[in-house]
Amino acid sequence: MQENKPVLVVGLGNPGAEYLLTRHNVGFMAVDIMAGDGATWKKEKNALTTRVEIDGLNTILVKPQTFMNNSGTAVLALMTYYKIPLENLIVIHDDMDIPVGACREKVGGGSAGHNGIRSIDANVGREYRRIRIGIGHPRDYDLQIDPADWVLGRMTSEQLDKITGVILSIKLDD
Numbered sequence: 001m002q003e004n005k006p007v008l009v010v011g012l013g014n015p016g017a018e019y020l021l022t023r024h025n026v027g028f029m030a031v032d033i034m035a036g037d038g039a040t041w042k043k044e045k046n047a048l049t050t051r052v053e054i055d056g057l058n059t060i061l062v063k064p065q066t067f068m069n070n071s072g073t074a075v076l077a078l079m080t081y082y083k084i085p086l087e088n089l090i091v092i093h094d095d096m097d098i099p100v101g102a103c104r105e106k107v108g109g110g111s112a113g114h115n116g117i118r119s120i121d122a123n124v125g126r127e128y129r130r131i132r133i134g135i136g137h138p139r140d141y142d143l144q145i146d147p148a149d150w151v152l153g154r155m156t157s158e159q160l161d162k163i164t165g166v167i168l169s170i171k172l173d174d
Contacts, residue, residue, distance in 0.1 A: 045077035072123030098134030101162035
């Protein structure tokens with residue numbers, strides 16, 4: 001991480017009240033929790049942003065407003081505007097292949113079918129830090145529903161509690 005540059009922390013989700021508290025919006029939830037209750041969000045470069053200090057790092061929290069499939073355009077615009085190097089980009093997103101209440105991190109890799117990640121990869125490259133928050137898979141619950149319906153579905157209160165706990169444990173300076 002370049003010390004003299006801010007860290008851009010992008011939470012992936014879809015804008016709009018109808019997507020609030022859906023599994024696909026855990027990235028938005030994460031940056032909202034990181035920002036705290038008094039945060040002032042401003043609209044810039046097709047995103048909502050706020051500046052905070054987290055773990056001693058000058059941090060710009062981001063919620064792209066382009067919808068998931070086009071998240072990369074907002075990320076690229078902000079990285080260009082603030083001159084953020086790829087190594088200072090952290091993307092937080094949902095992952096169906098990780099159990100609810102678990103979190104995994106990696107640098108680089110493929111999109112694993114996640115359209116938000118695919119869009120960011122196409123716009124800025126792949127070698128950035130990814131924080132993947134588990135939302136579970138419908139088969140974990142013996143449900144026969146389309147995975148697209150699962151990610152756009154609302155979480156139970158138990159799932160929400162587990163995911164909130166995971167978000168509160170995230171450290172940016174690792």
